[in-house]
Amino acid sequence: MPGAAPPPETEVVAIGREIAAALPAPGRHPVQAIDTRAMDLTSRDAELKAALFRFVDVVPACRSVDDLAAHLVGFLGEVDSQTPPLRAAMKMGDSRAGRAALGTAAAAGVKHMARRFIVAEDPGAARRTLRRLWRDGTSASVDLLGEATVTTAEADRYAARCGEALDALTAIYGDVPARPRLERDGVGALPRANLSVKVSALTPLLKPDAPAMGQRDAAPRLRELLRHARDTGAHLHVDMESYDSREAITDLVIDVLSEDEFRDGPSAGMVLQAYLRDGGELLDRVLAWSAAHERTPPLTIRLVKGAYWDHEFVEARQHGWEPPVWEHKAESDRSFEALTLRLLDARPAVRVAIASHNLRSVAHAIAANRASGGDDAGLELQVLRGLGDDLGHALAQLGHRVRVYCPVGDLVAGMAYLVRRLLENTSNESFLAEQARGAALDDLLAAP
Amino acid sequence: MSPLEPFRNEPLAELRRGTERARLDDALALLDARLPLRVPVWVGTDRREGDALPSTDPGAPDRVVALAARATTGDVDAAVAAARGAFPAWAATPVNERADALVGAAAWMRGRRAELAALCVRECGKPWAEADADVAEAIDFFEYYARGAIALAKRPPQLVQVPGERNTLRYAPRGVCAVIAPWNFPLAIPAGMVAAALATGNTAVLKPAEQAPGCGLMVVEALRAGGVPAGALALLPGEGDAGAALAEHPDVTTIAFTGSGAVGLGLLRAAAAKPPRAGSLTRVVAEMGGKNCVLVDADADLDDAVPAIVHSAFAYAGQKCSAASRVLVHEAAADALLERLAGAVEVLPVGQPSEHGTVAGPVIEREAQERVARYAALAADTGRVVTTRAAPAGGWFAPPTVVTDLPADHPVLHDEIFGPVLAVEAVRDLDEAMDRVDALPFALTGGLFARNPRTIERVTARSPVGNLYVNRGITGAMVGRQPFGGNRLSGTGTKAGGPDYLLQFVEPRVVTENTMRHGLVVD
Numbered sequence: 007m008p009g010a011a012p013p014p015e016t017e018v019v020a021i022g023r024e025i026a027a028a029l030p031a032p033g034r035h036p037v038q039a040i041d042t043r044a045m046d047l048t049s050r051d052a053e054l055k056a057a058l059f060r061f062v063d064v065v066p067a068c069r070s071v072d073d074l075a076a077h078l079v080g081f082l083g084e085v086d087s088q089t090p091p092l093r094a095a096m097k098m099g100d101s102r103a104g105r106a107a108l109g110t111a112a113a114a115g116v117k118h119m120a121r122r123f124i125v126a127e128d129p130g131a132a133r134r135t136l137r138r139l140w141r142d143g144t145s146a147s148v149d150l151l152g153e154a155t156v157t158t159a160e161a162d163r164y165a166a167r168c169g170e171a172l173d174a175l176t177a178i179y180g181d182v183p184a185r186p187r188l189e190r191d192g193v194g195a196l197p198r199a200n201l202s203v204k205v206s207a208l209t210p211l212l213k214p215d216a217p218a219m220g221q222r223d224a225a226p227r228l229r230e231l232l233r234h235a236r237d238t239g240a241h242l243h244v245d246m247e248s249y250d251s252r253e254a255i256t257d258l259v260i261d262v263l264s265e266d267e268f269r270d271g272p273s274a275g276m277v278l279q280a281y282l283r284d285g286g287e288l289l290d291r292v293l294a295w296s297a298a299h300e301r302t303p304p305l306t307i308r309l310v311k312g313a314y315w316d317h318e319f320v321e322a323r324q325h326g327w328e329p330p331v332w333e334h335k336a337e338s339d340r341s342f343e344a345l346t347l348r349l350l351d352a353r354p355a356v357r358v359a360i361a362s363h364n365l366r367s368v369a370h371a372i373a374a375n376r377a378s379g380g381d382d383a384g385l386e387l388q389v390l391r392g393l394g395d396d397l398g399h400a401l402a403q404l405g406h407r408v409r410v411y412c413p414v415g416d417l418v419a420g421m422a423y424l425v426r427r428l429l430e431n432t433s434n435e436s437f438l439a440e441q442a443r444g445a446a447l448d449d450l451l452a453a454p
Numbered sequence: 455m456s457p458l459e460p461f462r463n464e465p466l467a468e469l470r471r472g473t474e475r476a477r478l479d480d481a482l483a484l485l486d487a488r489l490p491l492r493v494p495v496w497v498g499t500d501r502r503e504g505d506a507l508p509s510t511d512p513g514a515p516d517r518v519v520a521l522a523a524r525a526t527t528g529d530v531d532a533a534v535a536a537a538r539g540a541f542p543a544w545a546a547t548p549v550n551e552r553a554d555a556l557v558g559a560a561a562w563m564r565g566r567r568a569e570l571a572a573l574c575v576r577e578c579g580k581p582w583a584e585a586d587a588d589v590a591e592a593i594d595f596f597e598y599y600a601r602g603a604i605a606l607a608k609r610p611p612q613l614v615q616v617p618g619e620r621n622t623l624r625y626a627p628r629g630v631c632a633v634i635a636p637w638n639f640p641l642a643i644p645a646g647m648v649a650a651a652l653a654t655g656n657t658a659v660l661k662p663a664e665q666a667p668g669c670g671l672m673v674v675e676a677l678r679a680g681g682v683p684a685g686a687l688a689l690l691p692g693e694g695d696a697g698a699a700l701a702e703h704p705d706v707t708t709i710a711f712t713g714s715g716a717v718g719l720g721l722l723r724a725a726a727a728k729p730p731r732a733g734s735l736t737r738v739v740a741e742m743g744g745k746n747c748v749l750v751d752a753d754a755d756l757d758d759a760v761p762a763i764v765h766s767a768f769a770y771a772g773q774k775c776s777a778a779s780r781v782l783v784h785e786a787a788a789d790a791l792l793e794r795l796a797g798a799v800e801v802l803p804v805g806q807p808s809e810h811g812t813v814a815g816p817v818i819e820r821e822a823q824e825r826v827a828r829y830a831a832l833a834a835d836t837g838r839v840v841t842t843r844a845a846p847a848g849g850w851f852a853p854p855t856v857v858t859d860l861p862a863d864h865p866v867l868h869d870e871i872f873g874p875v876l877a878v879e880a881v882r883d884l885d886e887a888m889d890r891v892d893a894l895p896f897a898l899t900g901g902l903f904a905r906n907p908r909t910i911e912r913v914t915a916r917s918p919v920g921n922l923y924v925n926r927g928i929t930g931a932m933v934g935r936q937p938f939g940g941n942r943l944s945g946t947g948t949k950a951g952g953p954d955y956l957l958q959f960v961e962p963r964v965v966t967e968n969t970m971r972h973g974l975v976v977d
Contacts (some may be wrong), residue, residue: 157797214470216811308603326465
């Protein structure tokens with residue numbers, strides 16, 4: 007498959023070092039340092055980690071402080087190595103007063119953690135954060151967290167929330183100061199308002215064995231959102247989810263965007279997951295489609311590693327299937343770089359956003375972009391709120407065009423998201439975890 | 455033949471891939487062109503064809519899937535006599551050879567996965583995912599019991615030994631096994647029961663459900679192709695009278711049955727009352743009905759619980775023994791659960807089983823359709839119908855229905871409906887829910903959605919059911935992973951696809967040899 011030439015390794019390493027130097031020194035954010043240390047601690051003790059994650063997961067369903075404490079004690083009771091602090095917590099569970107104190111403290115802890123990853127309860131409430139990010143030189147894509155959609159009413163409700171979010175974002179960005187780097191690339195203007203949507207929330211009928219069913223049901227809601235985005239001048243990005251829904255989402259986006267109505271907008275995008283073994287084939291298909299269906303502005307493709315690795319791997323193993331994902335992190339990392347080169351080479355038929363917290367992957371993309379004659383502002387880099395804040399900040403300072411993926415929603419709706427992000431953060435192979443443990447920069451920047 | 459690899463479940467078809475779905479569609483088209491299949495009474499090498507017993511497509515009853523001969527009492531006598539005649543040689547066949555025949559049958563089915571799944575779709579109205587799982591489970595039973603029989607023969611439990619005596623325990627086959635099979639797992643269940651009998655050295659006579667003779671034929675074809683001698687396995691397509699004659703036959707020593715409670719209890723009675731000339735007590739392995747409850751605590755994650763309950767209650771139109779028929783939900787979660795459950799059932803894909811994505815297909819026959827309608831009407835009379843779907847025309851469709859507010863003694867809360875009706879009850883707490891579960895005569899499967907580990911422990915300790923599923927759907931037991939079967943009136947407590955199942959098909963014999971002669975110990 008054709009692609010841009012790989013950039014010189016020396017260049018990748020030099021850029022990586024430059025970004026690393028721009029990262030804030032440890033200790034500058036005291037609260038975050040506490041969080042980081044807590045996550046590191048739990049990541050070393052798999053049982054404690056599992057207990058705490060299960061607790062975080064159940065918090066919204068607990069009916070009282072007492073109930074919260076009872077759950078926490080229940081989970082902690084399953085941890086084999088009962089350290090003194092653990093025993094102390096367990097003992098608090100024996101009395102009503104103890105449970106009140108324990109439950110209150112635990113609820114506060116979870117809420118604090120959630121706030122790090124979830125910007126606000128709703129888009130309107132995210133106003134201050136989004137405007138501050140913009141002023142500081144980063145744009146955002148807002149993602150509405152929600153319960154799973156199992157009914158038509160829930161799908162309609164989610165679509166309505168998305169519509170309201172588009173209006174709220176338009177208002178929020180209406181009078182922000184101009185940030186030319188964030189508002190234009192080589193192809194043309196970039197919308198300020200940017201919303202990411204999930205097809206699994208747009209229909210209750212996303213069935214792995216019948217992709218056409220979910221596609222049919224979601225299409226009218228997606229069309230409505232696309233019209234709304236076009237009318238408000240916003241960008242609409244369709245997220246990719248687990249492999250079970252991959253075919254339905256891909257077909258839906260391609261089919262709807264092929265309709266005449268959407269030939270000239272809105273700005274829209276989809277996602278490519280580098281951890282999928284057949285990621286290259288999907289890109290073949292999308293690029294062939296873009297070539298055959300010229301639209302303005304071109305489709306934006308966000309390249310991510312993929313957030314459902316554990317789910318995909320376990321599910322495949324349970325069913326006796328070949329996992330659709332690469333088994334080793336290095337394979338996904340290599341795939342990420344290969345897809346980066348192909349995407350960069352495919353411009354301007356598509357727009358490219360590189361979404362990664364892996365210093366090496368980001369440096370590689372920047373180097374490849376420069377090697378292909380692009381300027382830094384021509385390449386969008388994306389990070390996640392709560393996980394990639396420092397990296398995003400450093401990249402923006404270095405003059406890169408950065409977008410922060412900002413989940414918005416209440417605690418109940420956000421728990422599944424939160425747990426997935428925590429898992430990513432404390433997973434043994436996670437780049438951030440390695441970085442936090444002080445792995446040598448050269449190792450982190452080595453070719454995968 | 456080299457030793458067998460450790461058991462591993464046959465992978466299910468990966469239906470999320472379009473290529474896999476297309477393969478199944480092609481197989482269905484090929485099958486349709488061959489219908490109707492001819493199913494003989496098959497005793498030894500003698501095949502008597504006939505058309506007295508047709509099976510039809512529940513989704514399109516005009517389509518005849520198979521034309522079967524109807525077994526007479528004469529056929530029953532001939533089949534049992536043949537099985538009795540073949541017994542000594544098959545019992546004396548080394549266990550490895552018997553196991554090889556089962557593994558051969560598995561290979562035969564593996565080579566026809568799509569074709570067999572297509573037959574399940576047509577003959578029993580199974581949606582693709584369920585049909586494919588049926589074939590995979592049949593293969594699993596062959597592979598699992600092949601290994602189990604070898605283990606039983608080669609590694610029997612060790613007895614206490616003292617100097618001067620040698621104690622050995624071995625298992626001998628019991629004789630002729632009558633297998634009376636249901637239509638709802640038309641390949642897997644007959645395959646499992648027949649394979650267990652054959653693997654341990656018994657000979658078998660299979661009476662498949664009258665609704666599924668075509669699938670029954672495939673089980674016998676597979677085993678014969680795998681190397682089971684003609685005399686050791688006979689096929690008797692027929693109706694209840696043939697099954698009764700077979701079960702009551704004096705030369706049958708074991709009855710393996712899966713089906714309704716009424717028939718199962720009848721078999722147990724008949725077996726006990728057999729005339730003394732039978733020469734042995736007849737053992738009955740019976741898997742019968744259920745009234746399976748899913749408990750939902752206040753802390754349950756409804757995002758998980760709703761889809762799992764809907765699937766457990768309505769997949770294959772609720773016609774699995776393991777299907778959910780009651781939900782007992784903590785009052786704090788009841789309103790939310792009921793609302794989401796109703797909404798989810800409103801979008802449940804109901805339709806032809808051959809269409810990918812269909813969850814609830816037709817029920818098996820007109821009588822079943824009428825039975826479901828009767829119970830739905832009873833529920834509507836005294837309770838509240840939360841939602842019910844219009845049933846498609848053409849086949850034996852029964853509308854998926856969710857009901858609530860039923861009095862404690864209502865038949866819908868107690869009878870096995872075996873169709874797509876789900877009753878929801880709010881309870882004060884899980885203790886009340888467990889009391890209600892405990893009051894049922896059935897104890898097959900159960901479910902629990904709760905997140906506090908202590909709650910899970912408490913319910914687990916008290917639950918009487920044979921298979922309890924925690925925070926997942928309550929159907930889809932896998933061979934070797936979830937040995938399956940119920941307690942109380944749900945069955946004789948044997949576990950298909952588990953380590954103890956084969957013990958039902960053998961008789962233990964202990965030999966104690968004095969190894970001391972004049973003070974000399976010979977070991």
